[in-house]
Amino acid sequence: MSNIEDNRLLLLYQKFQSKTASVEELTELNNFLASEGAEQHLFELIEKEYQSSEIKQPELPEFRAEQIFQQITGQPQTHRKIRKLWPRIAGVAAVAGLLAIAILFKDQILSIGSQSQVVSSNQDIAPGRSAATLTLANGRKILLSATPSGELANESGVTISKTSDGEILYEIKENSAAKPGQHNLLSTAMGETYQVKLPDGSRVWLNAASSLKYPVSFSSLKDRRVELHGEAYFEVAKDKLHPFLVETDGQEVTVLGTHFNIKAYQQDKNIVTTLAEGSVRVGYQASAWSDHGKIVYKDEVILSPGQQSLLKGETISVSKATLEESLAWKDGNFVFNDANIEKIMQDIARWYNIQVVYEGSVPAGKFSGNVSRTKNISQILRALESTKLVHFKIEGRKVYVSK
Numbered sequence: 163m164s165n166i167e168d169n170r171l172l173l174l175y176q177k178f179q180s181k182t183a184s185v186e187e188l189t190e191l192n193n194f195l196a197s198e199g200a201e202q203h204l205f206e207l208i209e210k211e212y213q214s215s216e217i218k219q220p221e222l223p224e225f226r227a228e229q230i231f232q233q234i235t236g237q238p239q240t241h242r243k244i245r246k247l248w249p250r251i252a253g254v255a256a257v258a259g260l261l262a263i264a265i266l267f268k269d270q271i272l273s274i275g276s277q278s279q280v281v282s283s284n285q286d287i288a289p290g291r292s293a294a295t296l297t298l299a300n301g302r303k304i305l306l307s308a309t310p311s312g313e314l315a316n317e318s319g320v321t322i323s324k325t326s327d328g329e330i331l332y333e334i335k336e337n338s339a340a341k342p343g344q345h346n347l348l349s350t351a352m353g354e355t356y357q358v359k360l361p362d363g364s365r366v367w368l369n370a371a372s373s374l375k376y377p378v379s380f381s382s383l384k385d386r387r388v389e390l391h392g393e394a395y396f397e398v399a400k401d402k403l404h405p406f407l408v409e410t411d412g413q414e415v416t417v418l419g420t421h422f423n424i425k426a427y428q429q430d431k432n433i434v435t436t437l438a439e440g441s442v443r444v445g446y447q448a449s450a451w452s453d454h455g456k457i458v459y460k461d462e463v464i465l466s467p468g469q470q471s472l473l474k475g476e477t478i479s480v481s482k483a484t485l486e487e488s489l490a491w492k493d494g495n496f497v498f499n500d501a502n503i504e505k506i507m508q509d510i511a512r513w514y515n516i517q518v519v520y521e522g523s524v525p526a527g528k529f530s531g532n533v534s535r536t537k538n539i540s541q542i543l544r545a546l547e548s549t550k551l552v553h554f555k556i557e558g559r560k561v562y563v564s565k
Contacts, residue, residue: 168207171191171194171204171207172207172208174187174190174191174194175191175204175208178191182486182532183532184495184532184534186534285540285556286538286539286540286556287514287515287516287538287539287540287556287559288514288538288539289353289513289514289535289536289537289538289539290352290353290354290355290370290513290514290515290535291307291353291354291355292307292328292354292355292356292357293305293306293307293350293351293354293355293356294306294307294348294349294350294354294355294356294368295348295349295350295351296314296322296330296346296347296348297346297347297348297349298315298317298322298346299317299344299345299346299378300317302315306324306328306330306356307354309324310324311323311324311325311326311328312324314330317378319379320332320333320361320378320379321333322346328356328357329357329358329359330348330356330357330358330359331359332359332360332361332378344377344378344379345375345376345377345378346375346376346377346378347373347374347375348366348368348373348374348376349368349372349373349374350368350369350370350371350372350373350392351370351371351515352370352371352511352512352513352514352515353370353512353513353514353515354370354371355367355368355369355370355491356368358374360376360380360386360388361376361377361378361379361380361381362380362386362399362401362404362406363399364386364396364397364398364399364406365396365397366388366394366395366396366397367394367395367492368392368393368394369392369393369394369395369425369491369492369512370392370393370512370513370515371392371427371512372390372391372392372393372394372427373390373391373392374388374389374390374394375388375389375390376388376389380404383404384404385404385405385406385407386401386404386405386406386407387406387407387409388406388407388408388409389408389409389410390408390409390410390424390426391410391411391426391428392425392426392427393423393424393425393426393427393491394423394424395421395422395423395489395492396408396417396420396421396422396423396424397421398417398418398419398420398421398422398440399419400418400419401418401419402418405417405418406418406419408424410424410426410433411426411428411433412433412446412447412473412475413426413433413435413444413445413446413473414444414445414446415435415442415443415444415445416442416443416445417440417441417442417443418440419440420437420438420439420440420441420442421437421438421439421440422435422436422437422438422439422440422442422465423435423436423438423488423489423492424436425488427508427512429508430508431474432472432473432474433471433472433473434470434471434472434473434488435465435470435471435473436469436470436483436485436488436489437465437466437467437468437469437470437483438467438468438485438489439467440467441464441465441466441467442464442465443462443463443464443465444462444463444464444465444471444473444478445460445461445462446460446461446462446473446476446478447460447461447476448460448461448476448477448478461478463478463480465480468482468483468485469481469482469483470482470483470488484497484499487499490532491509491513491535494534494535494536495532495533495534495535496509496510496513496531496532496533496534496535496542497531497532497533498529498530498531499530500528500529500530501528501529501530502524502526502527502528502529503524503525503527503529503546503552503563504524506529506546507561507563510539510542510561511561513535514539515559516539516559516560516561517559517560517561518560518561518563519560519561519562519563520562520563520564521562521563521564522564522565523565524563525551525552525563525564525565526551527549527551527552529546529549531545533545539556539561543556543561551565552564552565553565
């Protein structure tokens with residue numbers, strides 16, 4: 163193979179190992195490993211790269227490495243060589259046999275079989291789409307998915323238009339007559355997502371079953387305040403004189419210019435704020451008891467890039483974020499790391515516009531995987547069902563879940 167092909171192969175393997183590979187990349191890697199001598203060639207490439215690198219990858223526990231290696235490959239190795247190659251050989255061996263989507267359950271690496279049949283083709287459910295409803299300040303509603311590109315509205319000196327790739331743009335005249343109290347509302351139903359560029363130049367990606375309320379114009383306001391229900395990713399335009407504030411139920415995030423994600427679905431009963439770039443201040447209402455009774459006060463935490471806050475009621479915690487997982491929806495993927503089936507099905511339900519019904523007790527177990535949101539629901543359900551820990555049945559837009 164050429165150096166270019168070898169580099170491509172190493173990249174595919176690294177993406178698989180870090181669980182960032184797409185379905186297409188997993189398929190490409192699997193196709194290579196199906197050829198004779200391919201695994202040995204990949205072993206040699208990885209070992210060569212490892213030897214030339216000054217940064218050593220962390221090793222798997224020896225007992226777990228031996229278990230994975232013997233289970234999947236059954237190929238004898240000396241103890242010294244096995245230990246040296248474990249972080250790489252175990253991953254390569256796991257790739258062999260993948261056909262579409264890799265699912266990790268606890269310490270077992272599982273995959274979809276080619277004969278797996280969760281649903282028939284006429285029962286399958288297509289993924290969501292780019293669509294939303296824009297409600298103007300005068301109450302007029304515009305269905306954006308059905309609206310051609312061009313000018314959508316022109317009111318109070320504010321022109322709203324839709325680009326050819328579906329983005330909503332606002333253009334404000336210098337002497338705009340827009341009143342401070344006028345707001346627009348962008349909302350998505352289940353199975354919809356949309357991107358908008360606000361009047362100040364900030365960009366917002368709105369996830370399914372979410373809404374964003376914002377002023378028609380920010381020009382006469384001391385701050386840029388918006389209201390979010392559901393989930394959205396923000397890339398805020400910098401303006402030191404006018405802070406950008408995002409209000410959710412029980413929380414207020416203040417920024418000057420940064421990139422962050424807020425997940426605040428009411429049914430989740432918590433608010434997760436993930437910071438990708440810059441700095442944000444997360445304010446919330448807390449309380450304490452004194453001799454005079456309960457005292458309610460406002461408190462706040464400051465997040466640094468790569469951190470995540472979790473607000474449950476009046477209690478907040480800050481931890482290191484897994485950006486890949488938190489921002490996956492914006493990039494068109496589902497990424498789960500040790501997630502239970504209820505968490506997974508909540509996200510699936512919003513994107514595929516389905517109702518989830520549990521038959522009997524909720525299946526136990528933790529799942530991890532990387533799946534494209536462009537795939538039909540059957541591909542995700544097949545992957546989950548291949549663990550033998552959960553089973554599905556589709557009837558219309560209802561998905562029944564059982565052990």
